[in-house]
Amino acid sequence: MSIAIEKNKCVGCGLCTEVCPGNLLQLRAGKAAIRDVRDCWGCTACVKECPRKAIYYYLAADLGGRGGRLYAENNEQEIKWQMQWPDGSQEEIVTAKQEANQY
Ligand code: SF4
Numbered sequence: 571m572s573i574a575i576e577k578n579k580c581v582g583c584g585l586c587t588e589v590c591p592g593n594l595l596q597l598r599a600g601k602a603a604i605r606d607v608r609d610c611w612g613c614t615a616c617v618k619e620c621p622r623k624a625i626y627y628y629l630a631a632d633l634g635g636r637g638g639r640l641y642a643e644n645n646e647q648e649i650k651w652q653m654q655w656p657d658g659s660q661e662e663i664v665t666a667k668q669e670a671n672q673y
């Protein structure tokens with residue numbers, strides 16, 4: 571269970587480093603990096619925070635995810651969760667932030 575950082579998309583804004591509850595993320599040479607992916611417990615805070623969709627959550631087979639990638643796009647009202655599957659197909663789920671505690 572972990573995230574991955576796509577360094578070619580990262581602009582080094584540092585926002586992800588401020589939200590990780592385990593303080594696992596840091597900037598190295600102007601790009602986000604994770605100290606040790608084995609320590610990540612997949613809370614997805616960094617995935618939601620990144621304005622460039624440079625961080626994805628890996629949807630492994632043990633999560634029923636078949637190796638897909640979960641990205642998030644955030645605005646004031648909602649989060650768009652975008653899944654990209656190994657066969658190239660995509661799905662999107664939109665959650666309202668005000669109702670987040672009801673899930
Ligand atoms: S998913 Fe959560 S624990 Fe893992 S690196 Fe991102 S913010 Fe930290």
Ligand code: SF4
Nearest residue numbers: 580581583584586620
């Ligand atoms: S929030 Fe995204 S763009 Fe900003 S440093 Fe982190 S990975 Fe890079």
